[in-house]
Amino acid sequence: xxxxxxxxxxxxxxxxxxxxxxxxxxxxxxxxxxxxxxxxxxxxxxxxxxxxxxxxxxxxxxxxxxxxxxxxxxxxxxxxxxxxxxxxxxxxxxxxxxxxxxxxxxxxxxxxxxxxxxxxxxxxxxxxxxxxxxxxxxxxxxxxxxxxxxxxxxxxxxxxxxxxxxxxxxxxxxxxxxxxxxxxxxxxxxxxxxxxxxxxxxxxxxxxxxxxxxxxxxxxxxxxxxxxxxxxxxxxxxxxxxxxxxxxxxxxxxxxxxxxxxxxxxxxxxxxxxxxxxxxxxxxxxxxxxxxxxxxxxxxxxxxxxxxxxx
Amino acid sequence: xxxxxxxxxxxxxxxxxxxxxxxxxxxxxxxxxxxxxxxxxxxxxxxxxxxxxxxxxxxxxxxxxxxxxxxxxxxxxxxxxxxxxxxxxxxxxxxxxxxxxxxxxxxxxxxxxxxxxxxxxxxxxxxxxxxxxxxxxxxxxxxxxxxxxxxxxxxxxxxxxxxxxxxxxxxxxxxxxxxxxxxxxxxxxxxxxxxxxxxxxxxxxxxxxxxxxxxxxxxxxxxxxxxxxxxxxxxxxxxxxxxxxxxxxxxxxxxxxxxxxxxxxxxxxxxxxxxxxxxxxxxxxxxxxxxxxxxxxxxxxxxxxxxxxxxxxxxxxxxxxxxxxxxxxxxxxxxxxxxxxxxxxxxxxxxxxxxxxxxxxxxxxxxxxxxxxxxxxxxxxxxxxxxxxxxxxxxxxxxxxxxxxxxxxxxxxxxxxxxxxxxxxxxxx
Ligand SMILES: [Zn+2]
Numbered sequence: 136x137x138x139x140x141x142x143x144x145x146x147x148x149x150x151x152x153x154x155x156x157x158x159x160x161x162x163x164x165x166x167x168x169x170x171x172x173x174x175x176x177x178x179x180x181x182x183x184x185x186x187x188x189x190x191x192x193x194x195x196x197x198x199x200x201x202x203x204x205x206x207x208x209x210x211x212x213x214x215x216x217x218x219x220x221x222x223x224x225x226x227x228x229x230x231x232x233x234x235x236x237x238x239x240x241x242x243x244x245x246x247x248x249x250x251x252x253x254x255x256x257x258x259x260x261x262x263x264x265x266x267x268x269x270x271x272x273x274x275x276x277x278x279x280x281x282x283x284x285x286x287x288x289x290x291x292x293x294x295x296x297x298x299x300x301x302x303x304x305x306x307x308x309x310x311x312x313x314x315x316x317x318x319x320x321x322x323x324x325x326x327x328x329x330x331x332x333x334x335x336x337x338x339x340x341x342x343x344x345x346x347x348x349x350x351x352x353x354x355x356x357x358x359x360x361x362x363x364x365x366x367x368x369x370x371x372x373x374x375x376x377x378x379x380x381x382x383x384x385x386x387x388x389x390x391x392x393x394x395x396x397x398x399x400x401x402x403x404x405x406x407x408x409x410x411x412x413x414x415x416x417x418x419x420x421x422x423x424x425x426x427x428x429x430x431x432x433x434x435x436x437x438x439x440x441x442x443x444x445x446x
Numbered sequence: 447x448x449x450x451x452x453x454x455x456x457x458x459x460x461x462x463x464x465x466x467x468x469x470x471x472x473x474x475x476x477x478x479x480x481x482x483x484x485x486x487x488x489x490x491x492x493x494x495x496x497x498x499x500x501x502x503x504x505x506x507x508x509x510x511x512x513x514x515x516x517x518x519x520x521x522x523x524x525x526x527x528x529x530x531x532x533x534x535x536x537x538x539x540x541x542x543x544x545x546x547x548x549x550x551x552x553x554x555x556x557x558x559x560x561x562x563x564x565x566x567x568x569x570x571x572x573x574x575x576x577x578x579x580x581x582x583x584x585x586x587x588x589x590x591x592x593x594x595x596x597x598x599x600x601x602x603x604x605x606x607x608x609x610x611x612x613x614x615x616x617x618x619x620x621x622x623x624x625x626x627x628x629x630x631x632x633x634x635x636x637x638x639x640x641x642x643x644x645x646x647x648x649x650x651x652x653x654x655x656x657x658x659x660x661x662x663x664x665x666x667x668x669x670x671x672x673x674x675x676x677x678x679x680x681x682x683x684x685x686x687x688x689x690x691x692x693x694x695x696x697x698x699x700x701x702x703x704x705x706x707x708x709x710x711x712x713x714x715x716x717x718x719x720x721x722x723x724x725x726x727x728x729x730x731x732x733x734x735x736x737x738x739x740x741x742x743x744x745x746x747x748x749x750x751x752x753x754x755x756x757x758x759x760x761x762x763x764x765x766x767x768x769x770x771x772x773x774x775x776x777x778x779x780x781x782x783x784x785x786x787x788x789x790x791x792x793x794x795x796x797x798x799x800x801x802x803x804x805x806x807x808x809x810x811x812x813x814x815x816x817x818x819x820x821x822x823x824x825x826x827x828x829x830x831x832x833x834x835x836x837x838x839x840x841x842x843x844x845x846x847x848x849x850x851x852x853x854x855x856x857x858x859x860x861x862x863x864x865x866x867x868x869x870x871x872x873x874x875x
Contacts, residue, residue: 147645246763247647248717264833267765269647330644432818 137414142252142261144434145270147310154315158280161425161432167204168428178207178438181238186229187213187264188244193399194264194274197423198241201430207438211239211418225249226256239438240265243427260437265304271398275308277429278396279316281351281418284425285394290317297381298321298357298406301330301368305398309355310336323347324379327368344379349389355396356381359406372405394418409439448472449866449875450487453496454825459794460502460802460812462675465637469500471821474864474875475527479815491875493868495825495858502813503535503862505772505820507676508599508701508749509626511537511567513559514552515544519843520754522556525774526565527840528752530867532775533824533857536566537752538808541577542600548572548583550591554580557592564865564872566810568594573623574611579604582611589619594808599677602659604630606666611673622675622699622807627659627684636765638711646714648764651726653681660684664691664698675807676700677851678751680725681737689744699807700739701749704773704780709847719760719767720847723753737790740799747803752775754843761829772841776834776848778826784854786828793828825859832856 138153146154159350167175183202187195195211203207212232232240239260247267254261265271283289295314300306300322310320314337321339322329334340341347348354359375369375386393395407395417403409412419456479458464467480469492478486485837491507506529512520520528522539529537540554541547547556547692553569560567569597571588576580577598585596596616602625603609612623633654637643664687669676679685679700691698705723708792709731713721721727739745753770760767781800786793790797801824813822859868866875 187601223760244763246765248764251717252763268649304647307645331639331650332641333644335641336644 138436141437141440142250142253142254143272143437144261145261146308146315148277149311149315153325154276154279157276157429157432158283158379158435160436161229161428164431164435165425165428168424170335174204174206176204176206177435178205181207181438182210182236183207183239183241183434184210184212184237186240186242187211188242188249189265191243194243198264198430201427201434204427205303205434206429207434210235229253229256233259239434248316248385252271256318260438262433266303268304270308271304272308272312273426273430273433274305274398275312276433277422277426278305278355278398279312280425280429281396281422282394284421285418286352289313292318292353293321293351294318294353294355295309295321295323295341295351295377296355296357297344297347298329299359300324300329300357302360303357305357310338316347321347321351325369325375329406334346344381345385345388348381348393351393353394354381354396356407357398358400359402359438372402376405379405381411383408383414386411386416392416396422398422447875448490449481449567450490450492451500452492452494454500456815457499457501457548457797458791458815459798463815463816464794467651469721469815469821471861471875472819476815476817476819478817480827498714498858499793499826499828501824501826502801503777504533504800504857504875505536506534506750506752506777506781506811507538507808509537509539509579509752509774510754511539512754513543514555519759520841522559522567522870523563524840524842525752526560526563526567526841528772528774529565530569530860531840531870531873533778533826533860534565534774535822535824535860536568536790536805536810537861538594539567539569540597540599541570541572542679546572546576548575548577550584550587553588553591553593560695564860564862566706566811566862568592570595570599570624572596572841573598573603574608579608581764582608582615583619583651585615585774587621589621593621595622595624595675597626597677599624599626599633602626602628602630606662609663609666613667613674617672620673620809623674624675624677625659625663626677627656627663628665629655629658634852635726636722637714638728639709640729642714646717648714650770651724653683653732656681656725657683657687660687664688664696667698668694668696671701673697678703678706678725678749679736679739679745680706680728685735685739685744689742692744699746700744701747701804702736702740702745703749703751704777704784705771705847707733707740708784709874711802713847717764718847719762719764720771722764722767722769722844723751723771724769729771740785741790746807748777748781748799749804752773754841755845755846756843760843760845770845770847772839772843774841775839776846776851776853778857779832779834779855780848782828783853787827787854788803822862823860824857825849826855827858828855830854830856
């Protein structure tokens, strides 16, 4: 059964069955990654462009590796080599890339909505690799994959997203995806880092980290951006750590098993201590490996869904 | 040359006229109102507008003509063409040009560019030099050159101290200070702050950014004197502030754009940059408050905030796209569809908002239907159903969110300065 959309723009509105299929297919690819020869010919002859208008080495490498494992032809286009700096418009850049007959575009951009914009000017399958503070669906899918791998399910779990939710592109995707899979999602952070009216998404809001830890099965800890808005949102990372940092002591208080995720890169000693980041509850490194499997799954399902798209 | 407009109903609330009478116009001047003789008809070119309305030429007090500086997006001439096609015989040109309209020279340049056109152009001068918010621009010299109001539009008059000076100084000439109300420290977002902005992950501008400045300006006007005009009002709370201020007799007036009484921030869900403007599209509650404000007179007039942008500038990533849309050619259609046909305003009220009130705010004479008066009028068909098509717009730029929108009501002809715009072209009369 194919996915219901030819693009992966976000997880908003994506049906449970689609997410289920992506995660199940990722399990198959995860096994491939453990083989001595980690390559399958599934996307042979397909051309995929990684269109990165914003620097993100780890996401790009993860996608690139997934593409290589699927035997696709990969072109990387990042801002350092971008024509947009020379005054060419975004539209012209994309049309030029389109003229190279690409089948899929993986796009990362600091402006929300660029993947949607691309669907209007390109016939390729579009995969959102992060747009502004909007969505980052493959990150959320790999988070969900990692939770499911560790806890065996998503349904009924209580997952709390902790930290700079307002400026995060991971939070919304996680909320939509996890809710579709039957999990209960909450967010925790200082009021200034919680988006306007987020409770309308059916999300519980905590301003007390201890309470969040107490009531959650999983914490997805987001990076606190040190350079963000010069102290207007939070007084200091020191104060943030004091009141919202995820520490071993805080977790031990409740004497419970709790799973810790972090999309990286980690600010050790700010949102999370090394003890926790490297400790027994984390799945952070699994997340990286799982990321390749999940991206293989997405590329495979979109790349093979419609033979009319084959050129 | 002489023409007769036949079968029309004259509507001019300023004269208390609403009656079916033909007009005889000779060399651009009204020769006779009604009782036109057989022989006069024979000597005239007769335009049969049976069943249509004839109103004092519509006036848009908030238009960006882009000249000097961005002639690839619009010029004085093409902007005026667009106005005439949309039913407007006069526009006020905002000063955020390049160079800035902050001197008598630039005021005269714009007037000179428009002098042979059907459409009258009344420039608005900048309040401060370079619209920087620091030193007052030469307001008196600009008044003498023909400026009819002052604004740093695009941005707010930055400080209360400068606003106070501007109000006091401009009060000597009874010229309004036209304010783009937006607290700068809360500005910079790409859309309205709401649940929708949270869903879309777009940086947002809260309504309080507008409310704070509307209140500041009202308080300052009460204290310092002068007149303040709130440009493109968009928030429910701001409308309430203006309503209360008017009750207290403070000299404040306000305009609203068609997009702010028609569209909501839900439109941004497409990430189509043609829904990006400043102030941004607000919530349904705010839209309802705009209509309420128009109905009870809190909002004096409708203005387009016509803001042309070339497609290479506008059709980019939502966050990077410049604010604003064109509006001269869809304004009347939207006003008639959304306000008249939905029974929020009477036709007379519509004429007040689109013709009479903006002229009063700028101290411009209101055209009259009387022998000896200059013919300055718009013929309106309130019932014609049509579809907006940006490829037919006279404006150089095509940045409209209303392309392909079905509307009821349209201008059939405009007459002013001894010229007529009819059936898509200008003709001498
Ligand atoms: Zn403005």
